[in-house]
Amino acid sequence: MPDHDLDPGRRVDLDIDVVRLDPDLPLPTYAHPGDAGADLHTTIDVSLAPGERALVPTGLSIALPDGYVALVHPRSGLAARHGLSIVNTPGTVDAGYRGEIKVMLINHDPAETVALQRGDRIAQLVIQRFERARFVEVGVLPESVRGDGGYGSTGTGARP
Numbered sequence: 001m002p003d004h005d006l007d008p009g010r011r012v013d014l015d016i017d018v019v020r021l022d023p024d025l026p027l028p029t030y031a032h033p034g035d036a037g038a039d040l041h042t043t044i045d046v047s048l049a050p051g052e053r054a055l056v057p058t059g060l061s062i063a064l065p066d067g068y069v070a071l072v073h074p075r076s077g078l079a080a081r082h083g084l085s086i087v088n089t090p091g092t093v094d095a096g097y098r099g100e101i102k103v104m105l106i107n108h109d110p111a112e113t114v115a116l117q118r119g120d121r122i123a124q125l126v127i128q129r130f131e132r133a134r135f136v137e138v139g140v141l142p143e144s145v146r147g148d149g150g151y152g153s154t155g156t157g158a159r160p
């Protein structure tokens with residue numbers, strides 16, 4: 001097995017109820033064992049001129065268990081080949097959301113139009129657990145080594 005412990009028959013971690021609003025298109029699909037992202041398909045043909053964005057339907061509605069979120073990530077191949085990304089990457093699909101999952105695609109290529117066809121895999125859905133925080137207001141935060149340094153405070157060169 002080339003993927004050492006990435007067993008194709010690996011247990012499923014979680015069942016998620018899915019409604020296919022467009023029954024001719026597939027469910028989200030993991031391309032390989034061990035993949036974090038399940039690919040999402042566009043239900044429509046869509047053409048994006050340079051700089052243009054579009055909210056693209058996937059034909060899927062899901063019901064996530066409480067404590068889980070689905071994140072809509074770009075696909076690196078489309079990004080590398082066509083400059084295609086997602087405006088609000090990663091998109092957040094809340095557990096209580098019952099509407100159609102949509103993807104806000106944007107064409108970052110300066111010159112080429114990106115043409116996608118119905119059924120093309122346009123994005124990937126990563127399912128994660130999250131923590132729901134209680135925001136406890138305090139007057140002073142505990143000290144830390146980083147302090148308020150950020151936004152490039154460590155520079156870009158190699159660090160010793």
Ligand SMILES: O=c1ccn([C@H]2C[C@H](O)[C@@H](COP(=O)(O)OP(=O)(O)OP(=O)(O)O)O2)c(=O)[nH]1
Nearest residue numbers: 072088090091092093094097100101102103104
């Ligand atoms: O890429 C995305 C992002 C969001 N959504 C859906 C699911 C999510 O639960 C809902 C709301 O998303 P978000 O909270 O990011 O948007 P908002 O602008 O804050 O809208 P709202 O006021 O409805 O929360 O829209 C998608 O289908 N795809």
Ligand SMILES: [Mg+2]
Nearest residue numbers: 092093094097
């Ligand atoms: Mg919101």
